[in-house]
Amino acid sequence: MSKPEKIISLPTEAIEIYKIIDKEKKISIKEIERITKLDRGKLEYFLNFLVSNELISRLSVVRHLISLIKEGRDAAEKQLIERRIVDVLKENKNIHFANLAELIGCDKKEMNAGIGLLKKNDFIKIEKGVITLAKPDAEINANLQAIIEQLAANEKVDTRDFDAILLERNLVELAEVKDTILETLISYNEVKKKIKQSSEISRLSPNMIRNGTWKDVKLKEYNLEVSPPAFYGGRKQPYAQFLDMVKRKLVGLGFQEMRGPLVELEFWNFDALFQAQDHSAREWSDVYRVANPKRGFLPKEKYVSLVQQVHEDGYDTGSKGWRYKWSPEKSARLVLRAHGTSVSARTLVDLPVPSKYFSISRCYRPDTVDATHLSEFNQAEGIVTDPSITFRDLLGILTTFAVDVAESDNFIFRPDYYPFTEPSVELSVVDPNIGPVEFGGAGIFRPEVTRPFGVETPVIAWGLGIDRLFMVKHGITDIRELFSHKLEWLRTAGIS
């Protein structure tokens, strides 16, 4: 290699790295990473200077990394079996074959291997079962032993001459490690004088601005082809961000927000919504019950007694009611909120007219968690009331949701059933690929629901399947992603 003629200009960091490589002559890139604490991206950037100036070479290699397995570690600690046999023989001169294993403290198989090895190399003689040393002063496999001990101590050791024997004797295992080896082509001292801390510098420093040296240097052109270092900034959780957007849209449509507690009285979750106390939705398998405390306290007596009447005989609503004995104890039981409608039920107390409300609430259902079911989910739902409101207005509201929230003008209405509304309608948005996807539902609260709270105007109750909408929009097929713990997704998921 001819000596470079011209001046080589290098950034300071590259010079430092050059010195490290030069000192070792040959070094793995991982080692430099460790020494310099530079991340891989930066390191590559500086190495590029050294390689392009032909000061070092880089070579991708697959190294075979030898490491001791249990048998090897045992040999390091207790010596190789043949050495142990020799040691015992040195002490005892001659030993009967039958006693040897016990004296050494090894099993027969291992001992036989040692004996075989010694015999093959004429270190011992065996006559009538008695073993004696043939070469009393010689050492056997001292180098091999030394290598094993060095390996055990994690020392740097060149095992090349011993690899075959180590493997054959089943003391080590071999792993393939990909690595990059850097080697100096010209020693640092040889080119030292020609190296100039580059006037073409990679970055501007505050000092350079202050003392005017920036005038003498040229900023190195940035390599636009290079990938930048990885960066993960703070960001909103994608689903939370979607929920924020839904809230903004609803606020834009004139809805006021409402919120309620996670743990709910059955009163608000069911009774106020005219769900009979033996309704199947109230069963063990359909709602999470709280173990302790099992019960809370019912709200104001006047509401409780009217809800009771409406269940038992319809109160003055003109309804037949459910015709059974309503139990306040059952109503005071605590459950995890099973649907967002309980928040609407609470809002019926002192409901202003006209008004529009929404809530996005966490709800719970005893489902086995899999790709399509969660034990908890978010429901967007709410109510609208006005003296003039009719069932056709309900269809109008659903139309607005389809167009403004689901952003679709292809949708259909179908009859549906909710225990607390009549009539009840399902809204499905027609996806060009999947077909109709259920997106929401609505109905007019039965008079049995509104009357006990003194609400005289019709109240439209609606709900939207926002979990589903988010999944369709983001092409997510596993609903568990919504509450993902995967940092990779949280850091990199795109925003729609």
Place this chain on the structure above:
Amino acid sequence: MVSIKTSYTKIKEMIGKEVSIDELGNLLAFAKSEIDDYVEEEDMLVIDIKTSNRPDLWCAEGMVREIHGILGTKKKIPFYEVEPSEYKVVVDPELASTRPYIACAIAKNIDMSDYHIKQFMQLAEKIDQSYGRKRKRSSIGMYNLAMIKSPIDYKVIDQSHEFIPLGYEEKMSLPQILEEHEKGQEFGDIVKEYGHFPILLSADGLTLSLPPIINSNDVGRITEETTECLIEVTGTNYETVNVILNILCQTIADHGAKIFSVEIDYPKEILDRKDINPNLELEEIEIDIDILNKYLGTNLSVKKASELIEKRRFDSVSHDKSKLTVAIPPYRKDILHWVDISEEIAIAMDLNKIGPTEWKVLTTGSLLPETESENKVRDILLGMGGIELLTNTLTDPDILTLNVNIKDRELVRVENPITKTYSVLRDQIYPVLISVLSKNTHESYPQSIFEVGEVAKITKKSVVTQTNAAFFYADADASFEDAHKWLEFLLKLLITSYKIEKLEHPSFTEGRCGKIIINQKECGIIGEIAPGVLEKNQIWVPVVGFEIELPLIPILQCRIKETY
């Protein structure tokens, strides 16, 4: 939701014309049902029915009844003749406090082909399971009439009574059936609660069944040869057993069976009159057409409303221009109020043809102040470089206790969890963040994560929901200083003065942990996670952070929400 299997060919036969799967799907929507699956090779349709209060729809016959109305091929309440029979059931007063009601009818000339037996059994099973609340409220039985002699006794019997239960060969005593028979094991608790055994016996002593558990193997066995049978429903609610009997009779009559009535002889302890089943007397409800139009936003005449309701298989008569009297088919008990009729009329009009109105209720929208406050905190934490999390509030108790080295405590626990993984509501957030960090040790560091989310706590007076904010940072160089500077930043922006007092806490390293005090009130925790906790969670870098209760920061408008 109820799901049934039936035959596509048979449905088409019953409708009386060719309908494609798509057309059928559209028609089924009028019966609040949809096709879940169609297996062409087996001619099998799986249909989901959305109503829990319309058991009459849980069979092909019921859905087709509605479809005929919509197609206009049939209207009004379907009619079938009921003739009297000699049969009578005598009810024991002892049953008054347990399972007092029974409804019976006789069906002759029945078509008990394999397909029909299976369909009928499916309907009976769905009704028992859902409407009958797993046979607790009601259960259905069907018997070979030829083997029954009147009067039938529905009575309480001694536990030594024996009979051969369906599907068995040996006689078993009643307690034995509860213990050993699979139906006894499944439904036995219902009878155990009664403290006595109800039984149905033929006049000659033959056992029909042990309601609601199991039929006998002789009288209670229906085969393809059976042409005459007794249908019976027992239960705890008079109206329920009767409407179920009506549904069954209607369904079987739809196939040309002849129905005969049975007299029920109730003692005065249960009902002060004799009862003749099936009771096909029609209940009526009066509709004020102006009120109906105002409710639906329509402009229907009485005549038009009458046509529409008859399409839904109701009868109607009108005596003046503003009122319509609607008669309810005897197989429906879901009509409680005129609003229920309003839905029938809306469905008959076709929801997609009624025409929505323009958006008209004008109000001002807004987020709650607490949501605005939470959003402010989220914005600051995002600015600190945090990755936001949205995690389950229902979690594993170990995550909240063992994994962060803190004692078990009073938590909102679920009484009926599916799995321990989701069995307790979190009362703070940082243990969940530690769990998240432990699942991401293969991702590059530093890792800054936060969540502003709801937690639930049990207090002396109530159970409360509130929002906490937790921010945690994991990196090789992380130390208390980092958490401290971020807390300082957050609270400075929230114009809140605070101090940190020394705290010993098992999740955190001793001497590197403190409680956050605002207005002399403890409202959060800050510190370095103890190495033991990191090791337990297999996190191999230091982790620092803080959690703070937002309702306790005066400038924010977050509230503690009490359940009661």
